[in-house]
Amino acid sequence: MKDQQFWMKLPPFIQENWEKAKFERATSIQEKTIPLLLEGKDLIAESPTGTGKTLAYVLPLLNKINSDEKGMQAIILASSQELVMQILAEIQKWGEGSGIRAASFIGGANVKRQLEKLKKHPHIAICTPGRALELIKQKKLKMHEVKMVVLDEADQLLVAEHIESVKQIVKATLLDRQVVLFSATLTENTENLAKELVKDPEVIRVKKDETIEAAAVDHVYFQEEYRDKLKVIERIARLTDSKVLVFVKDIGNLTILHEKLTYKKLQTSMLHSDLNKMERQKAINSFRKGKTNMLLATDVAARGLDIQKITHVVHYDLASDTTQYIHRSGRTGRFGAKGTVINIVTEREERELKQFLKELSIHLSRKEFYEGKIVDFKPMKKASRRK
Known part of the structure; x- marks a missing residue:
């Protein structure tokens, strides 16, 4: 400078x-x-x-x-x-x-x-x-x-x-x-x-910052029935050394998701507009300091949220448009760091997601879990690979 x-x-x-x-x-x-x-x-x-x-x-x-x-x-x-x-x-x-x-x-x-x-x-x-x-x-x-x-x-x-x-x-x-x-x-x-x-x-x-080393951000998706999205979130929460921000559209669904993950002994924080100032601050601090490795948030509550070293951004609910997709996804891969953007979509949402990423010229690949790790999706071996 x-x-x-x-x-x-x-x-x-x-x-x-x-x-x-x-x-x-x-x-x-x-x-x-x-x-x-x-x-x-x-x-x-x-x-x-x-x-x-x-x-x-x-x-x-x-x-x-x-x-x-x-x-x-x-x-x-x-x-x-x-x-x-x-x-x-x-x-x-x-x-x-x-x-x-x-x-x-x-x-x-x-x-x-x-x-x-x-x-x-x-x-x-x-x-x-x-x-x-x-x-x-x-x-x-x-x-x-x-x-x-x-x-x-x-x-x-x-x-x-x-x-x-x-x-x-x-x-x-x-x-x-x-x-x-x-x-x-x-x-x-x-x-x-x-x-x-x-x-x-x-x-x-500035569409792309030339002074920042290109962020090594992968954009991937899992295709599931809506009721099975929780299983994917569980597996993501168990990834080692992860710091995960999950976007959920509806406060009611977010609260239910938080309760189900807590029942599974997974410690998560949640952030939405119905929480008071102290509750919101506690949720952010717990996530920021690593007491919890997953923060469930609505778009409104997460506006302007700047937390370093987020490894994964998860679209539990599909973004409503490309602008929202950019806003959400930009929470990982900051200042050239590595990151992964995960979309959990139904078969219908998959088509919409592919259209978004085509408009944004972003490469998208389908994934699945194998032995607790995210791997490339193999259709023929799906039954034997998923654990």
Whole structure:
């Protein structure tokens, strides 16, 4: 990164933290966006999951903050509690030694406790949209000194549930603020909605990160009757040295799956929107620290979830479209690491899955279990091989 001219514009504390992190160079999205952000340009950026998007905006944002001032100077919006907390952790890590204060404000959390945070005059607020708008309307979150607004995972924010809140939050800031949107997938519709929030934006698209060694991710599938999907999940849970994230569409089915695996003496964590903040945090921490090796999650609950060294992503229920498939699958193979994406499909779902992967130009192979290991599917020997 030091051969980049923009490096010299970043304050010493960031350079020191970069050295401490032992990063050799910036990723493609960072190289393409950081100089533009340092110039103060509005930006709409797309880059795959696991390519360093958070850091791409965090470094210019920290550069923009004057730690001597009391007012709030930046607001970051994210669609889930987990993503808010992850962004806060990144800012605290990279802002170390700067005197810059950051705080999180999320829906469902104790309002009184969050108001206490505001008394400490955070320079950066990381929020879910509903809670941010609520605090703005109460005149508790003051927007008149905000220099930068960031929408992280913008495609999840520019949806019916959040878009009006997002528009009102951006509107509450002064006209000379910088608006930045990052997303793993950027549809034409999302881009058009994004352009309503920005002024003369630069649009950056990184489809594949050349600076990250190509992730050795295998995409495989098991074909089973729906009632037999549980047996495959059991076998996956027993794989040695595995860290498995399983996507289940329905909370009811997810809970039943969790109970059945627990009955089989398999320790799993579960993550869904009906859990309270403490339960969600416990589930994530147990999985992150390796107390459990499998996390069952719904798509909504897993938004923005960043857990290192996930070895397998499992689509227990088929993704609804290619965008969802990319979002889910991107949780493994991060920064060039090896990973496996497993689809458990019925005969009908198999056709749909093959169509998805054809559109994405991804090779797909059918597998089965043999003596506790995943092996290539052999139709003629199926009866004798499956154990």
